[in-house]
Amino acid sequence: MNNSEITLTNEVERGSTIQFLLSELKPKGKWLTPFNIISIPIILLGLALIVIRFAKGLGSVTNLSQEVPWGLWIGFDVVTGVAFAGGAYVLTFMVYILNMKKYHSIVRITVLNGFLAYVFYAGALLLDLGRPWNVINPIIGNNFGTSSVLFLVAWHFLLYMIAQLIEFSPAIAEWIGAKRAYKILSGMTIAAVIFGITLSTLHQSGLGALYLMAKDKIHPLWYSEFIPVLFFVSSIFAGLSMVIFEGSITHKVFSDQISEKDHHAQNGIIHGLSKICAGTMFAYLGLQLLVFIHGKHWDLINTPMGYWYLLEKIGFVALPMTLFFISYRKNNVILIRIAAILTMLGIILNRLNVTVIGFRWDSPVRYVPSWMEIVVTLAVIFTEIWIFRWVVNRMPVLRESPIWTKNVK
């Protein structure tokens, strides 16, 4: 019933929806691009490693131990990846809640990025679960472990993925030409946005709160009761730096899809985002300083871990923050991009310092990820980029919406 309606409203040359979908599944453009040549073998190797992992257990692929039960797949794929996906909730806040129309043209691509990040990082989480067939237990109530921070995070991942799918769904409706669905789904955007921002606030900080009980295991320079607040604040500029970084790449790769108007708007957008980064990073550094003084760990600064701590805070937070501030005056896009990359490196450092490097820092045998863990991580990232590219090439993500959407509103 619904299907036939969609078909009727479709443009004539497209034929039936199914035929259209089948044709869209085929690859577009050239096959042998440098990205494909690198990514295809890594994805295939990653798949093989995943098969081994499920056949022979986690120990056959990872270097995890009884002392360090969470490694690269959690510390990088999940904890760092979700911080980078924070751009989606910040941008939807700016565009839908604060009504900053200037940023509207990059909302869809950011939400798509965020959605795919969550899908794939939740996927990476499945790889890390020893008994993944029980993953449904906290959802169906076998049992509800409500005292667990991880319970909160798990539910939030699920709900936020649904919220992001709803936020993105008008683009899918435009793609298949479903006018009625478009109208309904667009009407749900605000509710999904509000719900999504609330969920993001809680699980961005919740990822930090996961480590609160590991008090004796994390290096004191990185452990504090304020980890949740620090994780939340840093997710704002982590997400926006990712938006700046990703924007500068997509604007090159998919330049044919972007209208002249949006192309010109891009610099203004990047400039605006860099100001928010500068401000939130300033607040973040202030919080870090308070936490440091509160923790009374002056003696630890003059140790190797102390230098490492200073490198993270000065080299990868204070320095890019200064660059962002300089670009306040000078509208220098290159400078902003460098600052964004430094900021992202800083976030990777910070998340890994809490979850992997600073975790069991005093243990005689240190955890170092195996090459296989790294390959699987790369395979996850590359697969995500493949899907991202597939969607951007087909749906109106970067390009303008079809004309009929204006009449539906």
Place this chain on the structure above:
Amino acid sequence: MSINRRDFMKTLGIAGVTMAIGKDLKAAKTDDSKTEFYGVLYDSTRCVGCQTCEVSCAEANNLPESSDELVAGVVRNTSESRRTVINSFNTSKGEVFSKKQCMHCSQPACTAACLTQAMYKTHEGPVIWRGDKCMGCRYCMVSCPFDIPKFEYHSANPKIQKCDMCFERQKEGKIPACVENCPAEALLFGPRRELIKEARRRILENPDQYVDYIYGENEAGGTGFLQLSPVPFDELGLNMKIQKSSYPELSKGFLYSVPSIFVLWPAVLLGIHQATKDNNVNEDEHE
């Protein structure tokens, strides 16, 4: 008999609240007053290091028997195939033995961490692991301050291995295998309250034989396994830096803030959204 409106509302309110939370409230009350956690008191001064507890533990839990020798000063650890271990230490008072296993905390970090309650603190006291619920996320291992839960990394159907104070045996009315088979009476099974009394009595009666400290009385907010020692406990490799309050306390503040954010955020966001929307209309009119 007359009921005015206020009384009626009051009654209705009380009835409603009682219906909503009454059941839990009642259950919680009986828990507090009647629950008597059982535990084990381990006395290092009596232990002779015969490792019978290790052998009987492996037998009771269908685990392989460990083959490595007990050498003074060499620390052996519990593992995915060994739930308890005896170690020998060269101390200020000569060779002293120490037993390691799950401490069965009164408020365990692992059960607070578990998102499916696979790790579960039973009303009897043992902390048990339930395979039909566990998804193998290993958050219990991240959280446990004693590093007790062990994961079978080389299995396609991995289990978490740790001492469960022989919960199955307890249900049959038996006592834990290690306690039952200890030839030196170094292990004593009973209600935790009684065990602390007994430990105090031993210290009081032989003050020069014991250090005046019961390990586990306050560690991590109190544990089911308690230990007495002739030498300071750090000489036996026990972590004295373990905090004296419970570990779930550490993430409580965060968890308590969740409902308030869930109430506050959507309302504030909706408000801002409405406010900025009106603003736009005005601007349009100006143009």
